[in-house]
Amino acid sequence: MAKPAKKIGRYKILSELGRGAMGVVYKADDPNLDRTVALKTISLEKDAEGRADYQKRFMLEAKAAGKLNHANIVTTYDFGEVDGMAYLAMELLEGTDLRKRVQQGAIPPVEAVEIGCQVAEGLAYAHGRGIVHRDIKPANIMLPERGPAKIMDFGLARMRLADHKTSTGIVLGTPRYMSPEQISGQPVDQRSDIFSLGIVLWEMLTGRRLFSGTEMAQVSHSITYDEHEPPTRVNPELPAMLDFVVARALKKDPAVRYQDADEMAADLHTCLAEMRAREDEEPGEGTRTQKLSVDGEPTIVGPPAAAILTDTRLPVSRHFDSTAALKRLGKSARGRAPRPVGLLRRIISDAPARRLFVVTVLGAAAGSFVAFI
């Protein structure tokens, strides 16, 4: 990476904000408009071979991203190239990114759903204009001190992914937020962003990592095959409807996932309304139930939903009390495979068969009487 320049194009560098996979982000001053911007630089030196192609793609993507003007998307003001370095001048936001918030633990549910809604709305706007983000992750979601969450780096992921594709076609980078189709190298559309947002939402609600692993193959396998644990199993205080929203966003098959981000945003708004209504309820009204652990054992967490689909392991419902039956089963194994019913039992227990038998016997007796009297 080149040394921090004092000036890039017409922008006067004020300080360094951070470093990423593609370059450095500076706080810079735009003297023409007298405003402070975030200037993202992208080094082109490493891409000498396909440089012309890269430059062309960068211009196309930056132009497309520059057209996005939405409250939940970081605005791109300007872009250009100077001294072998491409740059993007973007709206400078005071605040933190979602990654740092999630690292501190689960986000309060109402706030998490609000952020999810805002990101979904931003995505819906971009998708409506034919732009897919391809790299939705907490680090790309800004939480300004004031105002709604904003999505960063539209269009850049495509350049980065194309850049990091090896000769064998393996996609490198941070795969933990990729969709199954993206991680397998198949073409992606807006539904891939929805899957990524589903992961972000799950992590916000639970404060855990959904697909963790130290190796690419491990993460890739998890994304492709492992089903997530419903958020309410991790945090029973969450409304059950969030399970459905997250489950739908995290469907492995894009055909049964949310088909557009608007649909997901609408569902999240409904969840939000329900959660706010619950918050507004007077404390002390109605009853509140709390699950108590037995014999000092920790509260049972049910098996992951993965089991439901893959090996038919179903969790005991929390809505019904099955303790008596489970205790009974615990004491002794019951039942056996059904056996064929014997003739005698059938005659005793089956009324039509019994009638047939009796009438036949009587008929035989009558016939004998007639024949031999």
Add this chain to the structure above:
Amino acid sequence: MPAAKSPSKSPSFYASVVFLKIQDFARRPATEQARLRAQLQAVVAVTAAEIPPAGRVMLDAADGAAIVVLDDPRAALRLAERALTAVAVGLPLSAGLNHGALQLAAGRKSGEGMTGDGIAVAASVAAFAGASRILASRTFRDAMAEAAPGREAALAPAGTFNDPGLRAHELFTPNHRALGRRSRRYSAIAVLLAVCLIGTGIGVRSATPGQQPFMEAVLERTEPYWRELVQRVSY
């Protein structure tokens, strides 16, 4: 992501499984999914009330619910039939019935869930059944026959299908008219048999040389009895 644990060594057992599946659940909006799920819970609560708590285990499924009925397959069939009446109030259900092997699932504590072929087949059968339809497997029918011989006739053949594991299943669907038809058929066969047997008796008598005519023989043999009867009545 917590890794799935290997199954524990809890003993397996046989029981009837009613798998209630909400049709096209995955394709519905989450708001509707939540509504349907709540409706299903209400339906299950009402329909399962007739089974004693020690006789059933309620399980959650991704797109419905499974009820393990430990004692009586007839109760499982009744439960499925009553649950399917909820279709009328806008709950698009199908039901799969199976009687098969089950096991308490491994977990941090025994009894956390259930697994087994009993559930897998019931789920496959429910997935195969169309909206507002009940289908039962051959083993469920056999279990019905064992519990109450003759009642299995209420399950009429409904064809066969291959599940995703390429296992062929012979399926049956409830048809309570079949019970009446069977009863009438058995009665008709009984009458026919009786007529045949008496006819054979008459034939044997006619074919035997030197036999007294049947009515004369009857009258001759019964004469002392009815004479005595007449005398007693006269007194």
